Amino acid sequence: MDEILELRGIRKAFGGTPVLNGIDLTVQPGEFITLLGSSGCGKTTTLRIISGLETPDSGTVLLEGADVTHAEPNKRGVHTVFQNYALFPHMTVEANIGYSLKIRGVKKPEIKSRVREMLELVQLEGFEARMPGELSGGQRQRVAIARSVIDSPKVLLLDEPLGALDLQLRRMMQVELKRLQKKLGITFIYITHDQEEAINMSDRIAVMRDGLFEQIGTPNEIYDHPKTAFVARFVGSANILHLGGKCLAVRSEALDLKRGGEGYLTGVVREKTFAGGMLRITVDTESCGELVASRHGIDSPLAPGDAVGIAWADGAAVEVEP
Amino acid sequence: MKRAKFKKEALMLLPLYLFTLVFIVGPLVYMVILSFLQRAETWGVTSEFTLKNYLDILEPVYLQTFAESFKLAIISTVLIMLIGYPFGYFMAKLTAKWKKRTMMLLMIPFWTSSLIRLYGWIIIFRANGVFDKMLMGLGITDAPLKLLYTYPAVVVGMVYALLPFMIFSVYSSAEKLDWSLIEAARDLGASRIRAFLTVTLKLTLPGLLSGVILSFIPSMGLFFIADILGGNKVVLVGSLIQNQLMKAHNWPFAAALAVILTILTSVMIALYRKLSGVKDLEGIV
Numbered sequence: 001m002d003e004i005l006e007l008r009g010i011r012k013a014f015g016g017t018p019v020l021n022g023i024d025l026t027v028q029p030g031e032f033i034t035l036l037g038s039s040g041c042g043k044t045t046t047l048r049i050i051s052g053l054e055t056p057d058s059g060t061v062l063l064e065g066a067d068v069t070h071a072e073p074n075k076r077g078v079h080t081v082f083q084n085y086a087l088f089p090h091m092t093v094e095a096n097i098g099y100s101l102k103i104r105g106v107k108k109p110e111i112k113s114r115v116r117e118m119l120e121l122v123q124l125e126g127f128e129a130r131m132p133g134e135l136s137g138g139q140r141q142r143v144a145i146a147r148s149v150i151d152s153p154k155v156l157l158l159d160e161p162l163g164a165l166d167l168q169l170r171r172m173m174q175v176e177l178k179r180l181q182k183k184l185g186i187t188f189i190y191i192t193h194d195q196e197e198a199i200n201m202s203d204r205i206a207v208m209r210d211g212l213f214e215q216i217g218t219p220n221e222i223y224d225h226p227k228t229a230f231v232a233r234f235v236g237s238a239n240i241l242h243l244g245g246k247c248l249a250v251r252s253e254a255l256d257l258k259r260g261g262e263g264y265l266t267g268v269v270r271e272k273t274f275a276g277g278m279l280r281i282t283v284d285t286e287s288c289g290e291l292v293a294s295r296h297g298i299d300s301p302l303a304p305g306d307a308v309g310i311a312w313a314d315g316a317a318v319e320v321e322p
Numbered sequence: 323m324k325r326a327k328f329k330k331e332a333l334m335l336l337p338l339y340l341f342t343l344v345f346i347v348g349p350l351v352y353m354v355i356l357s358f359l360q361r362a363e364t365w366g367v368t369s370e371f372t373l374k375n376y377l378d379i380l381e382p383v384y385l386q387t388f389a390e391s392f393k394l395a396i397i398s399t400v401l402i403m404l405i406g407y408p409f410g411y412f413m414a415k416l417t418a419k420w421k422k423r424t425m426m427l428l429m430i431p432f433w434t435s436s437l438i439r440l441y442g443w444i445i446i447f448r449a450n451g452v453f454d455k456m457l458m459g460l461g462i463t464d465a466p467l468k469l470l471y472t473y474p475a476v477v478v479g480m481v482y483a484l485l486p487f488m489i490f491s492v493y494s495s496a497e498k499l500d501w502s503l504i505e506a507a508r509d510l511g512a513s514r515i516r517a518f519l520t521v522t523l524k525l526t527l528p529g530l531l532s533g534v535i536l537s538f539i540p541s542m543g544l545f546f547i548a549d550i551l552g553g554n555k556v557v558l559v560g561s562l563i564q565n566q567l568m569k570a571h572n573w574p575f576a577a578a579l580a581v582i583l584t585i586l587t588s589v590m591i592a593l594y595r596k597l598s599g600v601k602d603l604e605g606i607v
Contacts, residue, residue, distance in 0.1 A: 051509055052508075052509075053505050053508070053509065072508070072513075073505075073508040073509050074508050074509070074510075074511045074512055074513055078509075079509055079510060080505075080506070080509045082502055082505075082506060084500075084502060086500070086502045086503050086505070086506035087506075088503060088506070088507075088520075088521060089503075089525070090524050090525060099507070099510050099512075099520075100510040100511045103510065103511045103512050103516060104511060147510065148510070151511075
């Protein structure tokens, strides 16, 4: 019983619309766990229930074994990095970061020195006197993180913290966040809809859909052994094939197309597009609808209208629940 | 090119400047000049310079009037703040539909002249009026309170007349409040009260201060409220000015009183802004 956080059968509805349909989750201390799902799947609500900003209709939230389901948010020792950062606009960077310490009555000189440490940690030395309005998006992000980790919370909740940043900054911050988490040893519960981000950073990923966890596992498990068609599609953008009464997931890069050739399936090339560094070839098949194969490079000898045979290596197809 | 544009813009602003000059600066200057002149024997003023008007104000009876006005303004403003702040704050939390409806309810009374609405209070407050009958009917009192022409009646009148301004300015501040900031404060360990004091109140302070100024200054001068609901028991600077002007025909003295009142309220505003550190008052200044 050394889980830091446990959710048991959490249900929540807003105005009669169910958002969470009984979710269970156990998180180990120091773990980086990501809730991955598209918008509206209930991931933010899950976070708000953990932080106490929302109360579940039923179910239990346990923090270090203690039932905190109905505890006030300020009594939990859990902090959140909000999507819009929610920095106090009327306070300096120093006052923002030192807020939780001030609330707890820590002496001023100590707050000052700990804020300085934090600023060093997030590489914003000398920013004490700035106002949040004078900072760039990336800087605000760092201040928000520093503010949330200064008093070493049991669990840090991050609600799509990189969502507002541009791609380059996002990649940089992914690395930095992971480094920070390792260094501080704080449990991170991270929300994103970006599977790349989830795979890069997480120890475990919980894929969410319609208020339920579809699969919880390490990035490798999720990527290589998706349990359901939804997970295979969402995490690896795999093709879902219904063959011989089975539901198979095959990644686009594993699909082998041969003009006029044989294969498990046959189809007709519909279009070719270049996106995300890969050439994507869309093929219409009679039995399995539209499939996408991807290739490195910017073009292929295949042309729209070509009849192709579709094959894949043994082991490339994973059986999933429909 | 730029110059021409500048000229054109200045030209377009001209009516505004003219208006300000004729209707605001002009009368102010006239008032100041008037306050240094002497009252004529029968009607109007003589163009002789004097400080007598200002020295007259130092007489205890007039100083007393200023003190009374301040006291009433402070009492009314505190009450308006206590009622208006929560009202405006919670109004900002309503759904869009209910915001509109509440706003409407607050606006409707403005369609009637404030004077007529004040007469309504007479009906409520007079001996054996609505208020007395209600209290006696409920068995709370057994004799009429006869509230009309008392100090509390004047206070109620002031609060009633000026409350909407406080509500609107607090509302406009609270409306812009990002509620996730309060959640952030709670999340970082602040109790409800602490979160309110450190975040909500600080961020709605400009609205609250505008409301204070919008209620404090008029309550110094709304003489007709004191006249109608206070009889002649409560004399305010406003009534004094009006009496000197309209009844005693002592224009210079009325002007001197008005100048002092203007200076006092300006100093109050300046002090208030300085003390509160709020530079940008919602809607005014």
